Amino acid sequence: MMQQEGFVNPKGANRMCKLQRSIYGLVQVSQRHASDNVLFSLPGYMKEKSSIAVIGLSIHTAPVEMREKLAVAEELWPRAVAELTNLNHIEEAAVLSTCNRMEIYVVALSWNRGIREIVDWMSKKSGIPVSELREHLFMLRDSDATRHLFEVSSGLDSLVLGEGQILAQVKQVVRSGQNSGGLGKNIDRMFKDAITAGKRVRSETNISCGAVSVSSAAVELALMKLPKSECLSARMLLIGAGKMGRLVAKHLAAKGCKKVVIVNRSVERVDAIREEMKDIEIVYRPLKEMYEAAADADVVFTSTSSESPLFTKEHAEALPPVSCALGGVRLFVDISVPRNVSACVSDVGHARVYNVDDLKEVVEANKEDRIRKAMEAQTIISEELKRFEAWRDSMETVPTIKKLRSYADRVRASELDKCLQKIGEDALTKKMKKSIEQLSTGIVNRLLHGPLQHLRCDGTDSRTLDETLENMHALNRMFGLDTEKAVMEQKIKTKVEKQQTQN
Numbered sequence: 001m002m003q004q005e006g007f008v009n010p011k012g013a014n015r016m017c018k019l020q021r022s023i024y025g026l027v028q029v030s031q032r033h034a035s036d037n038v039l040f041s042l043p044g045y046m047k048e049k050s051s052i053a054v055i056g057l058s059i060h061t062a063p064v065e066m067r068e069k070l071a072v073a074e075e076l077w078p079r080a081v082a083e084l085t086n087l088n089h090i091e092e093a094a095v096l097s098t099c100n101r102m103e104i105y106v107v108a109l110s111w112n113r114g115i116r117e118i119v120d121w122m123s124k125k126s127g128i129p130v131s132e133l134r135e136h137l138f139m140l141r142d143s144d145a146t147r148h149l150f151e152v153s154s155g156l157d158s159l160v161l162g163e164g165q166i167l168a169q170v171k172q173v174v175r176s177g178q179n180s181g182g183l184g185k186n187i188d189r190m191f192k193d194a195i196t197a198g199k200r201v202r203s204e205t206n207i208s209c210g211a212v213s214v215s216s217a218a219v220e221l222a223l224m225k226l227p228k229s230e231c232l233s234a235r236m237l238l239i240g241a242g243k244m245g246r247l248v249a250k251h252l253a254a255k256g257c258k259k260v261v262i263v264n265r266s267v268e269r270v271d272a273i274r275e276e277m278k279d280i281e282i283v284y285r286p287l288k289e290m291y292e293a294a295a296d297a298d299v300v301f302t303s304t305s306s307e308s309p310l311f312t313k314e315h316a317e318a319l320p321p322v323s324c325a326l327g328g329v330r331l332f333v334d335i336s337v338p339r340n341v342s343a344c345v346s347d348v349g350h351a352r353v354y355n356v357d358d359l360k361e362v363v364e365a366n367k368e369d370r371i372r373k374a375m376e377a378q379t380i381i382s383e384e385l386k387r388f389e390a391w392r393d394s395m396e397t398v399p400t401i402k403k404l405r406s407y408a409d410r411v412r413a414s415e416l417d418k419c420l421q422k423i424g425e426d427a428l429t430k431k432m433k434k435s436i437e438q439l440s441t442g443i444v445n446r447l448l449h450g451p452l453q454h455l456r457c458d459g460t461d462s463r464t465l466d467e468t469l470e471n472m473h474a475l476n477r478m479f480g481l482d483t484e485k486a487v488m489e490q491k492i493k494t495k496v497e498k499q500q501t502q503n
């Protein structure tokens with residue numbers, strides 16, 4: 001995978017600070033021209049074409065402290081997409097915000113200007129200065145961006161290889177887009193193809209065989225930290241009974257725990273968990289009793305969508321210490337992003353705090369197995385990537401088809417007009433006029449039939465596709481259609497004008 005100049009490697013290594021500065025210099029110059037209103041005369045613009053890009057950070061490149069500032073709650077995804085597509089150089093957008101990543105996928109009308117706009121948007125949203133943010137951001141373009149999404153969806157980029165929640169989250173991005181007016185043709189198709197890739201990888205390889213999840217890793221970590229002899233007798237408290245809470249309860253039961261107290265705002269979800277899990281006693285306590293419940297617990301798992309911490313240093317200090325048999329420390333295992341347990345709780349002598357980043361300790365173990373399984377999946381990802389790229393390439397011919405048709409129609413209409421004027425309108429009956437018009441249309445349609453046939457392909461045969469694209473470029477040259485540039489310029493112009501009227 002090609003890492004984009006000036007950004008960190010999506011897998012987390014080798015930052016390229018020198019190049020970073022050079023690319024930002026370039027983008028800033030463009031921005032200045034934009035405000036001087038010479039946007040459309042920049043030579044750089046004309047050479048560009050719209051690109052798919054992903055800009056973001058993940059568990060591999062940024063700590064939870066930073067990820068939580070950028071996290072976008074699911075109900076706010078449509079608003080974030082609307083804000084992003086309102087930017088001058090962003091045409092389509094989707095936000096994939098999970099506990100492990102915050103990634104923005106876009107179709108950018110100009111990639112360097114588009115990136116600059118997105119990075120500024122992220123900085124404004126999170127309050128993190130651009131200089132700090134870019135130390136952790138990765139950026140990939142075109143097929144690298146698509147491949148990355150397919151890998152993410154397949155669970156290859158997850159902390160826990162092959163875990164299933166990420167596929168559900170990718171599906172949720174598509175669903176959320178459908179409910180709020182669409183993600184745009186390219187991004188929508190890319191996400192749907194990513195779902196196909198994710199499903200195929202899971203069904204055609206053994207990647208998810210024995211795969212753990214964030215929730216099972218959290219349980220594993222807690223049990224690792226407890227004295228072996230006390231694992232089953234430790235008093236377990238779970239705060240949050242959503243998807244993650246349910247899974248934590250399930251894994252605790254699978255490990256042989258006989259009782260768990262669940263604190264949740266509403267009782268219904270806890271009742272549903274109790275209904276589902278007969279092997280473990282489940283005691284419900286309402287949120288207002290959370291601190292009393294914590295005082296009676298040795299291990300506290302937190303997995304709620306609360307935007308602010310539920311446990312601060314003061315809360316943890318006020319809790320009584322746990323028994324010496326358990327090492328005298330209360331364990332907080334927090335898998336929420338934003339975190340439910342403040343970092344300073346770890347300053348409390350009788351408390352230990354673990355967050356999602358600490359789960360690496362549990363999942364790092366089987367590295368060789370990870371690499372082998374990931375290699376099996378890459379073949380499928382490459383196949384799906386080829387299919388998507390072929391579809392996207394085939395889409396490129398649409399503007400040429402439209403332009404060629406409208407060019408031919410303009411020529412036809414003007415020649416028809418001249419002809420009718422020469423004959424004299426009064427000399428012709430209605431029927432004759434109609435026949436002449438039909439003749440002109442017939443000739444144009446017959447002449448266009450061949451070229452248009454050569455611009456159409458279903459994108460599944462790469463040889464035909466290459467030919468189609470060659471034909472497209474030839475027609476653009478022959479008829480001076482220059483579609484790519486014209487269409488892109490028009491789109492940017494419309495956006496700039498819209499924004500000017502809004503201001």
Ligand SMILES: NC(=O)c1ccc[n+]([C@@H]2O[C@H](COP(=O)([O-])OP(=O)(O)OC[C@H]3O[C@@H](n4cnc5c(N)ncnc54)[C@H](OP(=O)(O)O)[C@@H]3O)[C@@H](O)[C@H]2O)c1
Binds near residue numbers: 242243265269
């Ligand atoms: N889904 C994943 O794959 C995944 C993986 C790892 C970590 N996480 C993190 O785990 C957390 C929970 O995710 P989820 O998928 O389980 O979400 P979810 O299914 O939407 O459940 C949200 C839970 O949070 C509770 N909640 C919401 N707002 C609250 C507030 N202000 N105060 C107290 N409780 C509140 C809800 O209580 P009610 O039932 O009363 O509404 C519910 O129990 C999130 O921080 C997420 O980032 C998720």
